[in-house]
Amino acid sequence: MHNLKSLAFIISTAAVLAACSSPKPLEAPKVEEKPPVAQAPAEDHSHDVRPVETGNVDPLNDPKGVLANRSVYFDFDSYAVRDDGKPVVSNHAGYLTKHTERKVLIQGNTDERGGTEYNLALGQKRAEAVRKAMSALGVSDGQMEAVSLGKEKPKATGHDESAWAENRRADIVYQ
C-alpha cells in the first residue's frame, strides 16, 4: 500500500514537472488562420486527473452500517441471546471471521439491583453467552474475551424498569 502511494506520488509529481517544462506560447491566438483541428499539445497534462486508490471503506467504521450496532440485550434474569440480538451477533461474527487480526472485548452488564460480586458474575454469564454464539459462528477464541462490568458502569442511570432493561446488556468492544 505504501509503495503504491509512493508510485502515485512520483507519477503525479512527474506530470506536474512535465507541465511546467512546457510553457504555453504567449502570442495572441489567431483563430481564423488556424486549421479547425490543431495538433493537440500532447505534452500538456494539466487538465488530467490521476486516480488514487484509497482501498475499501472498513464497514466497521460506517456509522450507518449493521456493524454500528454492538449491543445485545437480555431479558430479566436471563442469560440467553434474544432473537433481536442474533443479527448483531452474526454481523460481528461475519466481520471477525473475515478480519482475523481484529479482537473484541465482550462486556456484560446487569441492572443495579443486588450484590456487587454476584452481579459481576451474572454480567459475565451474558458476555459468555455472546462469546459462545460468536464462537459457534466460527470466530476464533483468540479474537474474543468475555468480561463483566456487573452493575458498575450503567449506561442508563435511572432506577426504573426502562433503565434496568437498557443495562441488561452485553457490548462488543473492538480493541
Add this chain to the structure above:
Amino acid sequence: MKKLHTLLFSATLLMGVAAHAQLRIDIAGVGSNQIPVAVAAFADESIAPQQVSSIIRADLERSGVFKVIDARQSISDKSNIDLAAFKASGADALVVGSVSKLADGRFDVRYRLLDTVKQGELSRMADAVAPRNTRLEAHRIADDVYEKLTGVRGIFATRITYVKQNPAARDYTLVIADADGENEQVAAHGREPIISPSWSPDGTKVAYVSFELRKPVIYVQDLVTGQRHVVANEKGNNSAPAWSPDGSKLALALSKTGNTQVFVVNADGSGMHRVSNSNGIDTEPQFSGDGQSLYFTSDRSGGPQIYKMGVNGGQATRVTFNGNYNISPRISPDGKTLAWISQRNGGFSLYAMDLASGQEQRLADGATEPSFSPNGKYIMYATKGGGRTSLAVVSVDGRIKQNLSTQAGNIREPSWGPFMK
C-alpha cells in the same frame, strides 16, 4: 500521582473543616443494660490538635453499650476524686486524664479508669504520641474502657476501607478511614470503578478489584509504601478477593474457564489453582475462621445460595435454604456466625445465622456488602437511601444501628480492618 493524592487530600481536608465531620453518624436504638460511664474533660487537653475526651465520649456513645454522662468538669488523672459523688450521680465508672506537651513536640496522654462502686482503679495508660496520633490515642483509650467494662476487645482504634464514587464524573476513590469515618485518606483514585476491597489480616495491605484495564483485575496494595501488584489478571473476570486467616493466600473468583469459579492463589500471585467445580456461578469465597473451609455463593441449584466446601474443593454442602436469593457470605472472627444478604419480599436484607443451631435473625433492611468488625460485635454494610448509597453499622444482636453518611456522593463496598498492635 503523588501530587494528585496531596491535592485530593487537601480538598478532603477543606471539605472536612467546612463540614466538621466527613461522615455524619446517626445512632438509632440502644442496647439493653447500658453501663453508665462519666467522662471528664482531660486536664489541658486543648493544647492537642484534637479534644481527647470528646473522641472517647463519641466512641463510647456510638457503641451503644454505654450511657455516657458528661462529668461537666476537667479532672486530671492526678487529682483526688470524690468517687462517691460520681456514684451518686449514677455513674458506675469514671474516665479522667491529662495531656501535656513534651520537649520533643509529642504529647504525653495519661488516663485512668475508676470504679465508683468499688472506689478503685480499673485501668490506666500513659503514652507519648506525635500530634497527628492524638485521635488514635483517644480511640485506644476508648478501646481500653470498652474492654475493661465489657470484657470484649474494643474496635475504636481499628480502620475501615470503602469506595467513594461519583460515576457521572467518572471519579472512584478507595478510602482508608478510622472506624468512626474520620481521618479519611486516599489509598487509590482513578476514573474506573473499584470494588470489593479486603484488608489483609495484619492490616498492612488491601486487596481490591479495579476496572482500569477495562475489565476486573485483582490488585494487592501495601498501604504504607503505596506499592501494589497484580494478583490475578487472567482472561475474563478477576474478582472477589478474600484473605486466608494467616494472610498467606487469597481466595478469588475467576472466569477464565468460561463460568465464574473459585480459585486459591498465594498472596504474591503464584500457585493459582481452581477449587470449585460447577457448571454455573461460584463466587464470593470466604475462608472459615480456621482456614480449612471456604464459604461461597453458587447458583448450582438455580438462584444463588451459600455453600461450604473444603479449602481444597470437593463436595460442597448447602448452608442457606430460606429464600431464593442468598449472597455475600461473611464469617464472624470466632467462626460461629454467618452474616449474609438475603432477598425476601423484594428487598435485600442483612441476616445473621448461628451456624451451630441454624437460627436466623434479620438485622437490617436495604443492605448489601456486609463486613464484620474484628471483635465480631458489629457488621458494617452498604445501604441505599435518598437516591444514594451510604454505610451503616448494626450490632450483631440487631439492637444498635448507626448510619454513616457523607455530605455528598456515594460510599459503598465497606471492609472493616483487623485489630492493630
